[in-house]
Amino acid sequence: MGEVVLYDYWRSSASYRVRIALGLMNIPYRTVPIDLLAGIHKVPDYLKRNPQGLVPALEIDGIMMTQSVSIIEYLDETRPGQGLLPSETLARQRVRALTHVIAMDIHPICNLGVVRHVMDLASASGEDADMFRHDWMEKYIGGGLAALEAMLATSTNEGGDGNKTDGGKFCHGNRPSMADICLIPQLYNARRWNVSLSHFPRIRAIEQSCLAIDAFANAHPDKCPR
Template sequence: MSEIVLYDYWRSSASYRVRIALGLLDLPYRTVPVDLLAGSHKIGEHLVRNPQGLVPALEIDGVMMTQSVSIIEYLDETRPGQGLLPTETLARQRVRALSHAIAMDTHPVCNLGVVRHVMDIAEAHGDDADAARQEWMAKYIGSGLAGFEAMLAGDGTNGDFCHGDRPSMADICLIPQLYNARRWNVRFSHLPRICAIEQRCNAIAAFANAHPDQCPR
C-alpha cells in the first residue's frame, strides 16, 4: 500500500476532521504542513493538489483528494470496520445531516477568508476589526452549535455519541468546531448533549492525537 500523505494546517477544522478519521481507522500517514497564515495554500505547488487553494488535501490510493466530508465518506467506503457512517439508510441520512450542519453551514462562514473580509469591512468603516471578528464568531458559531444541539435532541436516537454508541462522521465534524468555539470564547456549556459527547470523544486516542496542539506547524 502506498504512503498516505495529508497536506494539513494545524488549526484547520477541515484538516482536523480528516486527522480524526485517519486515527479512528488506524491508518498511518505523513503530514506535510501548509501554512495558511503565510499564504502557502495559494501558491502554485499547493494549487496543483487542491485547485480551490484550501486544506486538506489527502494523497491516498494513488489519488489526491480534497473536501474533508467527501474524504471521510471515501475512507468509510474503502476501509470498512469502524463505521464512520451507519449502514442503515435513514441513520446515514441523520449522520450526514448532523455533519453538514457543521461542515456546510457553521464552519464555512467562520473560516479564515470570510473572517478576514469581515475585518476588512469593519476597518474600512472605522470600526474595531477585532471586535467585529469576535461578534461574528459568537453569532455564527453560537447559533450553529445551538441548532446542532436541537438536532441531537430531535428524534431520540442518540446513544453516547451524536448517533449511537460509537463516534461517527458527525462527531468528527463536531469536535473541531468546539475547538474553534473555545478559541473564540464562544460559550456552549448550556448545551448538555454536546458537552457530554465532547467529553466522551476526548477520551478516545484518535480524537486526542488529532488535536491541533499535537500537530506539526
C-alpha cells in the same frame, strides 16, 4: 497502496477532521504542514494538489483528494469496519444532516478567509474589527451549535443498525461517526473565539466521550506539526 500523505494546517478544522478519521481507521500517514498564514496554500505547487488553495489535501490510493467530508466518506466506503456512517439508510441520513450543520452551515461562514474579509470591511466602515469578529463568531458558531443541540435532543427513532439516534454517548448511538469527527474541531474553534458552550450540555457530554478516544486526542492541533 503506497504512502498516505496529508497536506495539513494544524489549526484547520477541516484538516483536523481528516486527522481524526485517519486515526479512527488506524491508517498511518505522513504530514506535510501547509502554513496558511505564510500563504503556502496559494503557491503553484500546492495549487496543483488542490486548485481551491485550501487544506486538507490527502494523497491516498494513488489519488490526490480534497474536501474533508468527501474524504471521510471515501475512507468509510473503502475501508469498512469503523462505521463512520451507519449502515441503515435513515440513520445514515441523520448523521449526514448533523455533519452538514457544522461542515456546510457553520464552518464556511467562520473560516479564515471569510473572517479576515469581514474584519477588513468592518475596519473600513470605522467599526471595532475585534468586536465585530467576536459578534460574528458568537452569532454563527453559537447559533449553529444551538441548532445542533436541539437536533441531538429531538430525534427518538431507533435506527435499523441497532443504534439509537439519541441518548447514546456520541452524536448517533454509542460509537463515533462522521458527525462527531466534525463536531470536535468546531468546538475547538468555538473556544478559540470565546464562544460560550455553557448552554449545550449534550454537545459537551459528546465531546468528553470523543476526547477519551486516542484518535480524537492525538489529532488535537496542539499535537500537530507546524
